[in-house]
Amino acid sequence: MGNVGTEVVRILRDHADDLRQRVGAPVVLRGIAVRRADIDRGVPQELLTTDAAALVARDDVDIVVEVIGGIDQPKSLILAALNSGKSVVTANKALLADYTGEIAEAAERNRADLYFEAAVAGAIPVVRPLMQSLAGDRVNRVVGIVNGTTNFILSAMAETGADYDVSLKEAGRLGYAEADPTADVEGYDAAAKAAILASLAFHTRVTAADVYREGISKVTAEDMETASAVGCTVKLLALCERVVDSDGKESISVRVYPALVPLTHPLASVNGAFNAVVVEADAAGRLMFYGQGAGGAPTASAVMGDLVMAARNKFYGGRGPGESTYAMLPIAPIGDTPTRYHVNMQVADRPGVLAGVAAEFSRREVSISAVRQEGAGDGARLVVVTHRATESALAETVAALSELDFEVVVKSVLRLEGTAE
């Protein structure tokens, strides 16, 4: 009975009649596992128990909703439920991202339903669209803003020009950041969601450890200014891409990092604590899903949708689609992953500097899309925007630039997403 559980209980109580009609049979709340059962939680006391395992094991329980959070306890409860043929609805992205294999296999073995719409992007339907609506299409890319805390902070930085630290404090004060914000600001939460999205999009098992991850704690007010100067903003993106190399060999790249996004891109205008996910597929083209990605009520909405579907299946028979990992595409190392870059340098304004810099890019086949030089003398600023190049080619270029005998100081390297090649 945290934020989400409390809302789920409220909906079960307030909309019992609607739920009965939609399922075809009453949805009865059998019990609620809580840490302390002696607190008045506004529900009949006999529903509360501190023995979650016993509740899950009860014969009169058909469906288990897990909104505890954490790893070990929910994992054992979920496995126990699935192994006794019960359906499970969970919002636990961290658990799914780490143990998707074990949990999905238990669901498969027991022909039980495992639903987890609430694990990614709160109320926004994105799990079901990827698993079902796009089941006949070929998804090439999923790009999302899937963490409300970081999006709130980056939006505040873009709007006010404030530093990261100031904006983080403001987010904490308004309840958008937790006391220990690490999971959010360092991108762990987004990486878990990226792993889930990539698994669904590419029919490949992807865990959080497969996701390259950088958080937003190093984004500066200056980066935000740079972004604005080139018609962009900075967003923490979860990127899941199908990469086809020159031999036609497919792999997938899954990564989370802050990147420049052009203001004309639909994700650029997703502000504050909102989430959005863009899906690009062969036949469908570009789709976008937008809404509230967190909070008790929105997450409960997703849980309840899953609960109704699981209940219908219990009543009428049938089962939702299970895990699909037949493609098992290899995960491309971050070094092989192509993207575009915005490289911000301080250079000495002398003859030959631009040519020298350009030569270092071209030597590593990092093709330059645009160059801008500002100022003069030793404080001149040179900005290079590249075409798509691999992370390793760019890293080598940056290392080489620092060793040039005319002075080049690379001030920042920002990735640029959401544009053409």
Place this chain on the structure above:
Amino acid sequence: MGNVGTEVVRILRDHADDLRQRVGAPVVLRGIAVRRADIDRGVPQELLTTDAAALVARDDVDIVVEVIGGIDQPKSLILAALNSGKSVVTANKALLADYTGEIAEAAERNRADLYFEAAVAGAIPVVRPLMQSLAGDRVNRVVGIVNGTTNFILSAMAETGADYDVSLKEAGRLGYAEADPTADVEGYDAAAKAAILASLAFHTRVTAADVYREGISKVTAEDMETASAVGCTVKLLALCERVVDSDGKESISVRVYPALVPLTHPLASVNGAFNAVVVEADAAGRLMFYGQGAGGAPTASAVMGDLVMAARNKFYGGRGPGESTYAMLPIAPIGDTPTRYHVNMQVADRPGVLAGVAAEFSRREVSISAVRQEGAGDGARLVVVTHRATESALAETVAALSELDFEVVVKSVLRLEGTAE
């Protein structure tokens, strides 16, 4: 084998292996009904037949995909398929909007799957989210831009300042409007989709005849200018709303008309042939779904998702959710439907005119939100923006204004949607 059918056949051929893996069994194309079988359509000739009924009746056909369009022929084919226990996937919004009861009952009676994601907003998943993801929530409003032709025309008018006729011609030239554009520009297509959306959102049977409908053919360049002057644009909206009267009695209002939408509203920036649907629900809050609403490939994407789900159900057992009409809320007459209005008048600039106009509004309890007067003398312009009021109260006010003894000419009345009260 029109636009959509050709793409469906292409995907079935090019992605046969993926589809087999996703369904759990091969998806085999048994035959294609065409009007003329003697044309080379790039598929094995033996798959083609002009006898659609015989194809649907074949014992080795499990699933029928209907992308013919029209009413009578698809209706009899779909009923024949369902009555022999076959699953049906259709993109036919006009048919569903008119005969949803008959078709849904046949599906229910035979425990057959009836899927129609492609009938609303092309590739954008909106049917499945409403039926499944939001099955545990309470939907209060669905507002969509669900017709690409009219959105293309209105976007062009907003962008170029051109008249309706010029923009319609341009849309025709670019392939966005059909030779006879009536179904699109007069809102019939949007009304069919609104009926389907309202049925799903409110668990009530709604047919196209229940939808109040105005098209865009009377929208003028001047309306567009007026919109722009007040920070709005004009969009053809499909609106499905739950209306609760002062006694707490619920009804629903389903209507399609051009309306002012503030530029800050997410639907305002949906331009060209794109579609978007905003759903507001108790727990989920506001969600938006965006993408390509028409065209062969996007529509085929939606058809294929349904086809994979229907095939999985055939193979594993189970069935997607059927029609849900338990709520059967009454449909509010348009006269009782509240919305906001932007009333544009030419008035004589004499003492007492403003007071007289204001009195007519207040006499019918149409509360005024803002007033703006421009110019002087007999050509003065008076713009009144109201709070929410019923259509009939507004109509009576307009009629009364025309009978005032000081001169008032009501130049235009535009509805205003997507704002607070």
